[in-house]
């Protein structure tokens with residue numbers, strides 16, 4: 001009797017992995033802080049927010065303003081309502097809207113073809129609040145490309161996003177699943193590591209993330225997603241949509257180099 005096939009869940013981070021906004025997210029967050037608390041522009045100065053969940057960013061900013069985590073939690077609903085309202089407007093501004101990162105659409109097309117054969121499911125694993133994720137991805141026509149997701153406002157600890165994503169992906173179905181987390185920061189790698197799952201690092205995030213990402217030793221490291229074959233290989237998939245067991249390897253590229 002043949003073994004039950006393993007379903008591979010490919011879980012994408014958003015910012016710096018699928019797309020880059022040109023300041024829309026930061027601008028909207030700072031405007032929301034001004035709307036709700038009256039804190040002036042620049043409230044995010046000095047906050048390293050790449051790879052953080054949106055609620056964790058809010059907690060950091062509150063701490064910098066002498067407020068504690070309970071204060072941040074108490075005001076989160078109002079702040080994120082203001083944030084998503086501001087984000088929607090900021091994403092309409094071509095100057096701050098940003099772009100989809102290289103190779104993303106091709107990678108999603110290839111995964112879709114595999115998903116159609118039943119071996120792969122494609123979802124989101126992101127620190128963005130759900131509505132923020134929807135707005136950012138919808139601005140580029142990508143929201144509908146993901147079958148499921150786990151979002152920053154649904155957990156207290158980022159690593160808890162992975163089991164939440166798995167539950168949603170499998171939706172009560174039996175059968176083994178393995179996960180691949182695709183992200184631009186060491187925090188994305190840490191989520192995969194916390195659950196002994198595979199991490200694919202992609203160097204398209206903020207420049208300051210690169211050295212930390214490399215040091216986190218993802219199972220594979222790609223300059224960007226332009227080479228679809230290399231990306232599928234990094235995920236442990238092949239063109240026939242059959243998950244492969246292969247030794248971990250690292251694909252390192254020099255800074256500023258082309259696609260692998």
Ligand SMILES: [Mg+2]
Nearest residue numbers: 013015016184
């Ligand atoms: Mg990111």
